[in-house]
Amino acid sequence: MKKNSSVTINDVASEAGVSKSTVSLVIRNSSLVKPATRKVVVEAMQRIGYVYNRDAANFRSRSSNIVGLIIHDLTNPFFAEMYVGLEKRLANSGYIALLSNTSEDAEVQLRNFNIMKEHRIAGFIVCPAQGTDQQFIEALKQQNTPVVSVIRRLPDPDKSFDYISADVRQGTYLATRHLLEQGYRHVGYIGGLDTPIRKDRLKGYKQALSEFDLRVDEKYIYTCQPTRANGEKAIRELMLSPNVELDACVCYNDLVALGTLWGLHDLGVAVGKEFGVVGFDNVAAAAHTTPPLTSVASNSDDIGRAAAERLLHRIENNTEQPVHIVKPVELVVRNSSGRQPD
């Protein structure tokens, strides 16, 4: 009986001895149908193995329960976790996710978006690739389904999309202040390209320094793509630079932090004693580095859920002004930011 499910609503109707309209109502849980009738129909459906053709339904009703997810790097555990939170929330409301990993490639992003569009999607959640251009923004605006951006803001001058982010400024502030409180006095900032989010983070960094009456020294701010390899390279360059005497650093994210841990280990620097390191994201690996990494936790799972919630809300009601939701962060202190008493 594994025939290509051409069992339709009509077959159910004749099996149950009602009209197709009634069957349709039953499927959609309408309160119009009499309980007895519903029972008959449901049984008929089971008897003949009916599978709802949601595409036909969506087609006719011009609606959709598919949400398009565009994420720039799913192999980053933070985003994978975020995805999981997102999907769970969507599933709870009967939505399902078409996913595209863009690998930071703006072209792939545009291409996949166009393919997704053809499926009449209910809404998009986007964590845009680097180099996302106006063409993409325009494309998003053109279509009238809601769009929510997460973590990274879409480079839209009009800020016309909802945006869910972590309070990275506060996080960076907490991280920096913590190192200063530990007694470190030459705290650098490592990683990230010159983006709006990073600017925001640096504000937190600078605020903490100024609260301790310390000057910001641009030599101590290192700009690079936030990868493990670059973290290692950065710390090496900084430590070997003659006119820099770093004794701690705040990292753009945990990947960078892992790189610096590694670099420092290699340089024979005792992290958590003579040098403090703080990461950002609190990925699972942070708890298991040597020494364990102090990190700013921006609950990925939670952010995913929030983004999903926002999108679902927009799908219902797309009249509000765009909002920017900032989820709180917290500092998770482990050994990498410790300090040996002088």
Next chain:
Amino acid sequence: MKKNSSVTINDVASEAGVSKSTVSLVIRNSSLVKPATRKVVVEAMQRIGYVYNRDAANFRSRSSNIVGLIIHDLTNPFFAEMYVGLEKRLANSGYIALLSNTSEDAEVQLRNFNIMKEHRIAGFIVCPAQGTDQQFIEALKQQNTPVVSVIRRLPDPDKSFDYISADVRQGTYLATRHLLEQGYRHVGYIGGLDTPIRKDRLKGYKQALSEFDLRVDEKYIYTCQPTRANGEKAIRELMLSPNVELDACVCYNDLVALGTLWGLHDLGVAVGKEFGVVGFDNVAAAAHTTPPLTSVASNSDDIGRAAAERLLHRIENNTEQPVHIVKPVELVVRNSSGRQPD
């Protein structure tokens, strides 16, 4: 002009002064239409901002370019990377992925599968959750679209699905032999529940031992859910057990290995000198542990691609017998398996 794209093929037709059938042919790149006509139509499409309604098309032609992906844990970097390879390959052939992360929950798995089914999917790629039961297998068999399983085999007595896996037996063999060649003589095996894959791995482990004329001692084989925390717990128990004198271990996967590294560090054991550790999967983090982790690489990206390829092939031609494709693995040697000369 951001009207809810009710621009249809008919609008294009009248704009271009041809029939809707011609437009349809143009969309589908039919060689039937004269180049000149095609040009006119394409221009008309652009002029009025036509978006192909693929759902309507799929609906009418009873086909689909959506592939259902069911994966048990996307937060495991191995699977995230596999997903990326998979998606890339699918996209190349014009397919797009509906993804479901089951978080090892067989109920979620079944539920999401049923939702996916309603979208008349072209085929499924499944990495089944633990505890996948016959009900799910039956459900997969019921529907007549192809199914490919990856990494974990579907618990189907008839083995009626394609299966793409890494050569874990060989990998475990290589890992064990390597440790033995380094001079370690009390090599344990840590992690994994009693599953078919693990049995396979243990075969490789045992083979290597026997090649060195060593007995298999069940005390040295530790069974547990393969997580970091359990890896740590395992090594601790083993090392503190009075009648066990372990000097090396092969781990079920890198997560477990990271746990053991951590545990050993805590116990003051010098990994890579007096104790050898080998992981499995060669996740990105393996290169950056202390010491760097020797690991068996089963190119995740490649496996994803292979699974996608297999599914695409099946979608074209679903008559062949199910196959089991085993992708080769290789040992990536780093410091964790080193040994101090006696």
Next chain:
DNA sequence: TAGAGTTTTTGGAACGTTCCAAAAAAAAAT
């Protein structure tokens, strides 16, 4: 230039559902 052959275009039915207005059935009121 008529006829045959070939290429290109076309109109209408069909896919499986929802929507709608209206019919039928049941319940309540007289």
Next chain:
DNA sequence: ATTTTTTTTTGGAACGTTCCAAAAACTCTA
């Protein structure tokens, strides 16, 4: 028992595309 009201069920049109058989437009040959 009839009428009115309320609840439940229904048939046909519609959604935007593809499919198909047939028409139209060309090309070639004699």
